[in-house]
Amino acid sequence: MELVKIGDKTYYIANATNIGVYKINDKDVFLIDTGNDKDAGKKILKIINEQGWNIKGIINTHSNADHIGGNKVIQDRSDCIILANGIEKSFTEYPILESSFLYGAYPFEELQNKFLCAKESRVTLLKDNLPLGLESFNLKGHFFDMIGIKTSDDVYFLADALFSEETISKYHLFYIYNVKEFLNTLEFLKKLNGNAYVLAHCKVTNDISNLIEINKNKVLEISDCIFDLCSKELTFEEILQGVFEKYNLDMNLNQYVLVGSTIKAYLTYLHDLGKLKYEFIDNKMIFKQIK
DSSP, X not given: OEEEEOSSSEEEEESSSOEEEEESSXXXXXXXXXXXXXXXXXXXXXXXXXXXXXXXEEEOSOOOHHHHTTHHHHHHHHOOEEEEOTHHHHHHHSTHHHHHHHHTSSOOGGGSSTTTOOOOOOXXXXXXXXXXXXXXXXXXXXXXXXXXXXXXXXXXXXXXXXXXXXXXXXXXXXXXXXHHHHHHHHXXXXXXXXXXXXXXXXXXXXXXXXXXXXXXXXXXXXXXXXXXXXXXXXXXXXXXXXXXXXXXXXXXXXXXXXXXXXXXXXXXXXXXXXXEEEEEEXXXXXXXXXX
8 A cells, every 4th residue: 555645635545445535634634435344444544644644534435345344443443433425324334235235135154255245334424524625426326325525636536436447358347236327427527627536446547538438338338238138038147147158257156246236237227228128927037128
């Protein structure tokens, strides 16, 4: 981990999940997300302590485990406030909800891992509690009520609103809860005019225009792929298998629930566009194109 200054008051800690740091005064800082586990939290604490700063608060952009994993250890050691928006507050307070939601029931023990199930923390609603110098804005699509943060230095922290070209080229699919909202967020991002953009899993940049198009084109490609598969009458499991085979992906339990949930989001999107319909045949849910 490395602390990097990108504005008068704005920093980020370079990490697998980039962490925002904003100085609200000479001694106190707010963090934007906390990484994927307690070890990340301990490293963040060490970096902040080395600067002689105090952590007054954490803003969680959303409740995925790789963004809230360091919450508990940091809150336990600093007694800081944690702020989250909407449904994300509940998932951050009760992290079992993430793996339960993805699986659709009480999850296997193997799904209660640090990638899908963080430790619980005490959370306050974001509304009206942001410190001076920070603004929040909606970035729906990737997860329920994900937000971004703009600092007084015109630095935008964009969480998982965009994924890197390298990630997309390698894995093709990235987690989406609501495809329509994800595409709407991409259109919103085109209107931003910042000095720098910090994405959770990308290099910091001052231009996101090309990345927006890469993300949009991949979403539309996946949508077309699923639509084409449904030229035949297929169950969800057959569609999931078809997508994995097309992109040469390897199935495991985490991928089954993450990509499976994403494929269901695409099925909803195509259904609501009037392109796919479902029927129940021989007690199986079948998806097919609307001619």
